[in-house]
Amino acid sequence: DFSVSLPQNGNDELGDLAHSISRLANDLKYLKQERIDFLASISHELRTPLTYIKGYADIVHSRNLSIEDRDKYLNIIREEANRLSDLIKDLFDLAKMDKNSFIIQKRYLDLTDFMLKIKQKFTPAFKEKEMELKVSCPEDLFIMADPSRLEQIIFNLLDNAIKYSPSGAKTLLTVSRKKKDIYIKIKDNGKGIPEEDLPYILNRFYRVDKSRTRSLGGTGLGLSIVKELVLAHGGKISVKSKEGKGTEFELIFKGAG
Numbered sequence: 001d002f003s004v005s006l007p008q009n010g011n012d013e014l015g016d017l018a019h020s021i022s023r024l025a026n027d028l029k030y031l032k033q034e035r036i037d038f039l040a041s042i043s044h045e046l047r048t049p050l051t052y053i054k055g056y057a058d059i060v061h062s063r064n065l066s067i068e069d070r071d072k073y074l075n076i077i078r079e080e081a082n083r084l085s086d087l088i089k090d091l092f093d094l095a096k097m098d099k100n101s102f103i104i105q106k107r108y109l110d111l112t113d114f115m116l117k118i119k120q121k122f123t124p125a126f127k128e129k130e131m132e133l134k135v136s137c138p139e140d141l142f143i144m145a146d147p148s149r150l151e152q153i154i155f156n157l158l159d160n161a162i163k164y165s166p167s168g169a170k171t172l173l174t175v176s177r178k179k180k181d182i183y184i185k186i187k188d189n190g191k192g193i194p195e196e197d198l199p200y201i202l203n204r205f206y207r208v209d210k211s212r213t214r215s216l217g218g219t220g221l222g223l224s225i226v227k228e229l230v231l232a233h234g235g236k237i238s239v240k241s242k243e244g245k246g247t248e249f250e251l252i253f254k255g256a257g
């Protein structure tokens, strides 16, 4: 237990010190609890796919199944193994970020060019769900950023826009500049996020709908990775959403040149 109480004897400096120490103790307590919660979530998240894999492997092994059933179960095993490998990759990334051993290799990037490539790369995934991706970026916008990390940020946000929107929906990726700041906005008109969930949405493993999200195949870590990557670039992230209307993520980076 980290709780500390120091006598408050009217001496202002000592009082301030006591106050700081007790605030620090509270922070430590919070961090300790957060670590315990995180570890509990990790073991839960790892155990669930493993339970499926073991269960279906036993069935395939021990029963005489029709070819269709066998294929169905093998497919589940493959999907769950993929989920495990995504999860381990995400956890590994986050662990590196926590240790500050995460290397961001910033380069001078032409955003117009970069966004054009993003559009080409992601359009097929949107088409597959009969959705539309509109990208708008003015000419001559430059930024200092790690291109593969910036792509990962945008990938995670667009991937969510696809997952949490019905077919026929539209996503806008808009880049603009205000003074020296570059704004990247990703706006969808999908299912939106309830107001009570919004403050927690960038936290690790936080999901609005635990059961439904599982069938969509996310790790629950996508947005927390986005947040860490944006902060590692010295940027800012915010989110606005209305349930049933849609969601908008806004990223702010320092422009270059």
Ligand code: ADP
Pocket (backbone or CB within 6 Å): 156, 160, 161, 164, 188, 190, 191, 192, 193, 201, 205, 206, 207, 208, 209, 213, 217, 218, 219, 220, 221, 222, 223, 224, 247
């Ligand atoms: P997941 O792997 O579950 O998608 P994320 O960290 O990427 O994990 O997102 C956390 C949760 O935030 C999701 O489970 C979903 O409930 C909600 N969410 C994220 N993006 C959107 C979006 N564009 N529209 C609606 N809900 C979203």
